[in-house]
Amino acid sequence: MESVGSFGIIVGIAARFWPVWIALALLLAGVVRYKRKLGLLGHLFDSLIGIGGVLICAFWLFTAIFAHWIAPLDPRVQVSVMKNALPGAIDPETGMVFLLGGDQLARDVFSRVIYGARIVLTIAPAATLIALLVGITLGLPAGYFGRGVDHVLSFLANLVLAFPVILLFYLLVTPGIMETAIPYVMAGVLFLFPIIFFCTLFYTRYKERPEKLYIYLAVTLVVGFWIYAGLVFNADPLGIISIEPNELNIFVAVVFASSPGVFRIVRGLAMDIKTRDYVSAAQTRGEHPWYIMLWEMLPNARGPLIVDTCLRIGYTTILLGTLGFFGLGMGPESPDWGTAIKDGSQVAQLRLYFWEGLTPALALMSLVLGLNLLADSMREQSLKD
Amino acid sequence: MLAFIIRRLGVMLLTMLCLSFVVFFFVNLDPNLRKLAIFQTEMRASDQDLENWLQRNGYRDNFALRFGRWVGVWPKEPVIDQATGQPVARFRFCSEPTESRFSGVLQGDFGCSTAFRTTVSQRLPEALKATGILMFWVMIVMVPLALLVGVLAGMREGSKLDRALSVASIASTATPEYVSGIIFTAIFASWLGLLNGSAATAMSKGISFSNFTLPVMTMAIYGTGYIARMTRASMAEVMTAQYIRTARLKGLGFAKVVVKHALRNALIAPFTVIMLQFPWLLTGVVVVESIFNYKGFGWLLVQAASNNDIDLVLACGLISVLLVLLTQLISDVGYAVLNPRIRVS
Numbered sequence A: 001m002e003s004v005g006s007f008g009i010i011v012g013i014a015a016r017f018w019p020v021w022i023a024l025a026l027l028l029a030g031v032v033r034y035k036r037k038l039g040l041l042g043h044l045f046d047s048l049i050g051i052g053g054v055l056i057c058a059f060w061l062f063t064a065i066f067a068h069w070i071a072p073l074d075p076r077v078q079v080s081v082m083k084n085a086l087p088g089a090i091d092p093e094t095g096m097v098f099l100l101g102g103d104q105l106a107r108d109v110f111s112r113v114i115y116g117a118r119i120v121l122t123i124a125p126a127a128t129l130i131a132l133l134v135g136i137t138l139g140l141p142a143g144y145f146g147r148g149v150d151h152v153l154s155f156l157a158n159l160v161l162a163f164p165v166i167l168l169f170y171l172l173v174t175p176g177i178m179e180t181a182i183p184y185v186m187a188g189v190l191f192l193f194p195i196i197f198f199c200t201l202f203y204t205r206y207k208e209r210p211e212k213l214y215i216y217l218a219v220t221l222v223v224g225f226w227i228y229a230g231l232v233f234n235a236d237p238l239g240i241i242s243i244e245p246n247e248l249n250i251f252v253a254v255v256f257a258s259s260p261g262v263f264r265i266v267r268g269l270a271m272d273i274k275t276r277d278y279v280s281a282a283q284t285r286g287e288h289p290w291y292i293m294l295w296e297m298l299p300n301a302r303g304p305l306i307v308d309t310c311l312r313i314g315y316t317t318i319l320l321g322t323l324g325f326f327g328l329g330m331g332p333e334s335p336d337w338g339t340a341i342k343d344g345s346q347v348a349q350l351r352l353y354f355w356e357g358l359t360p361a362l363a364l365m366s367l368v369l370g371l372n373l374l375a376d377s378m379r380e381q382s383l384k385d
Numbered sequence B: 001m002l003a004f005i006i007r008r009l010g011v012m013l014l015t016m017l018c019l020s021f022v023v024f025f026f027v028n029l030d031p032n033l034r035k036l037a038i039f040q041t042e043m044r045a046s047d048q049d050l051e052n053w054l055q056r057n058g059y060r061d062n063f064a065l066r067f068g069r070w071v072g073v074w075p076k077e078p079v080i081d082q083a084t085g086q087p088v089a090r091f092r093f094c095s096e097p098t099e100s101r102f103s104g105v106l107q108g109d110f111g112c113s114t115a116f117r118t119t120v121s122q123r124l125p126e127a128l129k130a131t132g133i134l135m136f137w138v139m140i141v142m143v144p145l146a147l148l149v150g151v152l153a154g155m156r157e158g159s160k161l162d163r164a165l166s167v168a169s170i171a172s173t174a175t176p177e178y179v180s181g182i183i184f185t186a187i188f189a190s191w192l193g194l195l196n197g198s199a200a201t202a203m204s205k206g207i208s209f210s211n212f213t214l215p216v217m218t219m220a221i222y223g224t225g226y227i228a229r230m231t232r233a234s235m236a237e238v239m240t241a242q243y244i245r246t247a248r249l250k251g252l253g254f255a256k257v258v259v260k261h262a263l264r265n266a267l268i269a270p271f272t273v274i275m276l277q278f279p280w281l282l283t284g285v286v287v288v289e290s291i292f293n294y295k296g297f298g299w300l301l302v303q304a305a306s307n308n309d310i311d312l313v314l315a316c317g318l319i320s321v322l323l324v325l326l327t328q329l330i331s332d333v334g335y336a337v338l339n340p341r342i343r344v345s
Helices: A005-016 A018-033 A040-044 A048-065 A109-145 A147-162 A165-172 A175-179 A182-190 A192-206 A210-232 A245-273 A277-285 A289-325 A337-344 A347-352 A355-384 B002-027 B030-040 B047-056 B063-071 B120-155 B160-173 B177-191 B200-204 B209-239 B242-249 B254-266 B268-291 B297-306 B310-338
Strands: none
Touching (some): A005 A018, A018 A048, A147 B310, A165 B268, A165 B297, A182 A192, A182 A210, A277 A289, A289 B177, A289 B268, A337 B177, A347 B177, B120 B209, B160 B209, B209 B254, B209 B268, B242 B254, B254 B268, B268 B297
16 A cells, blocks of 8 residues: 655644644734733643643643544544555545554544544533532532531542442443433532522622523523433533533543642632631621622632643543543544554554554544643743742 | 541541442442353343343342441351252352351451352462562662662752752653563663563562562552652651751761751651552552563452452452551551541541
8 A cells, every 4th residue: 555654644634733723823812912811821822831731731722622624534534555554655546645554443543533533522611610619619618617517528529539430331321321320410400509609600690680680590401401401401491512322421431530629629628718808807807608608719729720620621631531541431433542542452453553542542542642731831820829 | 646546447447338338339239240150151142141140149239238248247148049949059160058147347357259259268368469569679679779869859949959850760760560570670670681571470470580670660650759759748848947956066977967867857757658558559460570570469459350259359349448547557556556637646
C-alpha cells in the first residue's frame, strides 16, 4: 500500500486542523489586544505554564467544535482495504490518506480521535458542572449550619468517597441496570439540584423586587425543566435536547462519583469563610441564611472552586476514559477515547499496530495535561492576589 | 486518643454495613438475578423455569432476610431437593450448610463464586497475595521517587529545577494508567522489545525484571506526580519558616539545613497523602492488571463484575471498602502521632 511518508503525515494533519489554527490565531490576537481588560484570562498569559494550558485546552475545544470540518471521514465508516493500515497509507480506491492509519475495523483513526474529542468535551464539562452545582447546594449548608445537617451529609459523602470508583461504575453502568428505574431516578434527583440552586439564588436576591424575581424565576424554571424533561424523560417537546439511555447512565454515574468531592471542598471553604467579619455583618443585618451563603460566601469561595473545577474536568475525562476502557456504557462503535484505547490495547493489537491505541491515549493525556496546567497557573495567579 | 480511635472504628463499621448493603442491593437487581438463573439452568429454560430456580434457591426471599444471611446474623436455610428430601447445594461446586445455621461473612463464609466454580474464600487469598506483591513493588518505586522529586522541587521554590520538576509532576498526574500502560508497552515492548508486555508469566514462573517492570512503572507514574506535588508544597512552606532562616543565618550549609531541619517536618503532610493513595491505587490495580493480564485482586474484581458473580463481587467490594477505610484511619492517627501540634478531640 502506498504511503505519504512521515513528513506527509505531519503536513497532512497540520492542514486538516485549519479551522482550529484560525480560531487559535483569533483567540491569541484577541488576548494580546485586550489583555488588560481580560482580568484572570489575561494574567494567565504571564507564565509559560498558563499559556501552555490555555492553548492546549483551546485547541481541543476548537477541535470538538469544528470536528465535522477537520475529520475527513465519519467515525463509523469502514473501508475494508484499510484494516490495520499504517499511518499515512493511501486508500487505493479514493486516493484518500488515512493520516493516522486504520484500526482493526478498518476505520480512520484520525477521524475517530477528532470525533472522540467532541464526545469527551461535551460529557466531561457538563457532568462536572452539574456535580459542582450539587456539591455547592449541599456543601454550603453543611459548612454553614454544621451540626446535624453536616453530620448526615458528610456521612453520605464519605460513603460515596469510600466506594472504589471502579466498583461503583461496574455496579452503576451495566446494560442490566438500564432495564430498571435506577438511572432515571438518580438523574431525576441529581438534575433537580441545578434548578433548586438557581431558584434559590434568584429568590434570595430579588424577593423584595417581585417584578424582577418573577422574570428570573420563570426563565429558570422554563429552561430548567425543558432541559430536565429532555435529559431525564427523553421527552423534550422541541426535540433539541435528547440523550441516549446509555449516555445518560454514564453521565449520572460520573456526576454521582464526583459530587462528594466537590461537596467536601465547598464544605471546607464554607466553614472557613463563615468566621469572616462580613458574614457576621450580614447576620447582624438579619439576612436570610441562604442569602448569606449564596451571595456573601459563594463569591468569596470562587477562586479555589474555579481551580478545582478545572482539575475536576480533567479527572472526569480520566473517569470517562476508564469507563470506555472497561467497555462500560459507551457503545462498542463509539469513537470516544476510552473505547478506542480499549480496542487498541489488546495484546496483539498493541504489539503490531500500536498507533491504534497510542493516538487516543495521547489525545486524552494532552487534554488532561492542558487542564491541569491551566488549573496550576490559575492557582498561582490566585495566590498572588 | 483511644476514644477517638474507637469512635472512628464505630463509624467505619457503620460505613461498611451501609456500603455492603448498597452493593448487595445492586448485585441482586432483577436483571442480574435473571442472568444468574439463565447461566445456572439450561439455555432454553422458560421464564417460568428461571423463576422456579430463583424461588427454590432462596433468591426470592425477603431482601432484608437475605442480606442478614449474607452478613451472618440470620440462619442460612439449606435448599431441600423435593424429589429426595435431601439438602442439596445451590451450586455443584460449593458445599453448603446442610442444616439451618448462621453462615455468613461474620462466620467467614463468603459464599460461592459462580465464575471460578469454587468458594470465594478459596479464590480470594491467592489474588490478594498477587496484588500485595504488585503493590509492594509499586510503593518501593513510587514513594522514594515522589519524595525525592518533591523535596528537590520544593527546596528552592521558583528555581529552574522546581519549574521543570513541577511540569513533569503535572504531566504524570495527567497520565492515567491506561494511557501510560499503552505508551510504555508501545515503547518498551513493541518498539524496543526490551520488556515483556504481559505479566501473565509473573504468576506462574515468578516475578522477573522483564515481566514486572512495566506494570510497576505504569502504576507508579500516576501516583508519583500527585505525591511529589504535595511534598513540594509542604517543603516550600517549611523552607519559609523562621527556624530554617535561623539555621541558615547561623551559618549552616544549604544541604545540611534541608536534610537536618526541613526534611522531617516537610514529610508529615505527604505521609497522609501516601496513605490516602491506597484507595486511589485500587482503580489503578484494576486497570493495570487488566492491561498486563496479571491475575490479582483487580483482575478478579473485573471478572466477577463482568460475569455477574454475585458473591465474589460482594466479597471484593467488602475488601476494597475495608482497605479504603483502614487507610483513612491510619492516615488520621498517623498524622496526629507525627505532628505534635495536632490534637484530636
